[in-house]
Amino acid sequence: MQAIKLPPLAAIRAFEAAARLESFARAAEELGTTPAAVSQHVRALEDWLGEKLFARKARGVALTKEGRAFGAEVSAGLGLIATAAERLRKPGRNRHVSLSCLPSVVNHWLGERLPDFHRQHPGLHVSISYAPDAQSAEQAGTDLVICHGRQPAADAALIVSGETRPAASPDFISAHGPFERPGDLLNVPLLHDKSPASWGRWFAKLAIEAKPQEGPIFADFNLLRSSLLAGLGAGLCPLALIRRDVEEGRLVLLFDEGSDQDQGYWLVARQKPSAEARLMQGWLIAEAAASQQRKA
Numbered sequence: 322m323q324a325i326k327l328p329p330l331a332a333i334r335a336f337e338a339a340a341r342l343e344s345f346a347r348a349a350e351e352l353g354t355t356p357a358a359v360s361q362h363v364r365a366l367e368d369w370l371g372e373k374l375f376a377r378k379a380r381g382v383a384l385t386k387e388g389r390a391f392g393a394e395v396s397a398g399l400g401l402i403a404t405a406a407e408r409l410r411k412p413g414r415n416r417h418v419s420l421s422c423l424p425s426v427v428n429h430w431l432g433e434r435l436p437d438f439h440r441q442h443p444g445l446h447v448s449i450s451y452a453p454d455a456q457s458a459e460q461a462g463t464d465l466v467i468c469h470g471r472q473p474a475a476d477a478a479l480i481v482s483g484e485t486r487p488a489a490s491p492d493f494i495s496a497h498g499p500f501e502r503p504g505d506l507l508n509v510p511l512l513h514d515k516s517p518a519s520w521g522r523w524f525a526k527l528a529i530e531a532k533p534q535e536g537p538i539f540a541d542f543n544l545l546r547s548s549l550l551a552g553l554g555a556g557l558c559p560l561a562l563i564r565r566d567v568e569e570g571r572l573v574l575l576f577d578e579g580s581d582q583d584q585g586y587w588l589v590a591r592q593k594p595s596a597e598a599r600l601m602q603g604w605l606i607a608e609a610a611a612s613q614q615r616k617a
Contacts, residue, residue, distance in 0.1 A: 328369045335362035336374065337399055340384055340392030347610055350478055351603045353590070416445045418597040421452045421461035423469060425542035426586055429562040430481055431467075434608050438601070445597055453540075458591040464598035465605075466589050473587055478602075480609045481561035483584030485519060487575040488563060489555040496552065500575050503527050510554035513538040514545050519557045523580040561586070 327333075338348035338359070345356040345363070352359070367374050374388030384392060422431060427449060435447070455461035456473040467480055487506060494500065497509045503524070511520055511533050520533055536554050539545040542562060549556050550571055557580060558572070566572040588609075590602050 328366055329362075332362040332366040332369070333395060333399075335359045336366050337392065337395050339363055339375070339382070340388060341396060342607075342610075343382070343384060345382060347606075350606045350610075353476070353594075353599065353602065416597050417448065418445060418465070418595070418601045419448045419450065419463040420601065421450050421455055421458070421463040421466040421468075423453070423467065423542070423586070424451060425546070425559075425562055426467055426481070428543060429565070430586075430612075437608075438604055441604070442600060445600065447601070457589055458594075464591055464594060465602060467586055467605075468589065469584065469586050471583055472585065474589055477587040477589045478606050478609070479585045480588050480605060481559075481586045481612070483559055483561075483581050483586060484579045485523075485557040485559055485581045485584075486577075486579050487523070487555055488549065488558045488567070488572045489575060490550055490552045490571065491573060493549075493552040493555065494573060494575075503576055503578060504529055504531070506555055506575070507531050507533050510534055511536040512545050512548055512554040512556040514542055514557065515540065519581060523557060523578070526580060527578060557581075559586075 335348065335352065335354075335358070338351050339345050342348050342351065345359045348359045349356045363375060370391075372387050372391075373385050374391060375382040376385055431449075438447070439445075450461070450463060452461035452463070452466065455466050456468050456470070458464060458466045460466075469483060472479070487503075489497075489500075493509075498505075500506060507524075507529070511517075513520060513536060516538060517533075517535075524530075524533065537548070539548070542559070545556050546558070546563070546566075548554065549558070550566075555575065559581075560579070563572055567574060588602065588605050590598055594602065
């Protein structure tokens with residue numbers, strides 16, 4: 322049998338991701354590399370084929386007609402390989418990936434998406450734990466970690482924004498409102514997530530120097546949210562984690578002024594992640610990108 326003549330497989334993998342996402346940057350995030358590396362792989366594949374697969378533009382790339390047709394065939398071929406490999410691996414190996422994640426992210430973002438991951442990877446078992454102060458997977462003792470704060474490492478991927486806005490329940494607004502100016506919040510109970518520092522930053526950003534009322538401090542956002550829903554005060558809430566509460570009328574955003582735009586919920590993998598960890602890492606990054614597209 323004659324040997325199959327194949328283009329460079331690393332270039333094929335980079336091209337498939339770039340073609341599917343129509344973005345070198347998003348392909349790089351999924352593959353855990355850089356846009357420049359993806360571009361080099363695609364160019365090497367174009368040289369090997371003698372055909373342009375992407376048109377380079379000032380604001381990104383676009384598939385050519387030939388690139389789109391080739392991308393569909395490559396994606397189908399890699400899908401067949403993945404299915405065959407999955408079929409062989411299931412009986413003989415207990416596949417597992419571990420993730421450390423904040424409970425609030427599990428409750429208000431990850432949980433509703435996990436069934437889709439299990440449908441895509443039925444033989445891959447996921448365990449989720451909580452290491453509140455971990456900023457790396459090694460610190461958490463897991464394959465992956467989603468942590469909160471400023472970007473903890475250069476290769477950390479942003480899953481959801483940490484931007485906060487003041488919010489309260491309709492009952493609290495009826496009892497203590499109306500809130501027409503940000504300064505009106507100085508006279509009502511304020512709830513704090515971990516420390517009063519967030520409210521301090523919010524008032525300082527608006528050049529409001531008066532000291533707000535003291536209120537309870539919660540170690541976890543889920544506890545703060547429960548107190549907000551019960552009408553115990555107003556709180557600074559991550560928009561990404563209360564989106565459904567706002568849409569369904571359980572909470573009301575009080576002002577457009579936000580805070581903590583430099584904060585986020587970041588995905589970090591071990592230095593040498595397993596194949597299973599890379600699968601979940603790519604899926605989480607793709608889900609985060611899809612969420613951003615839906616909001617836009």
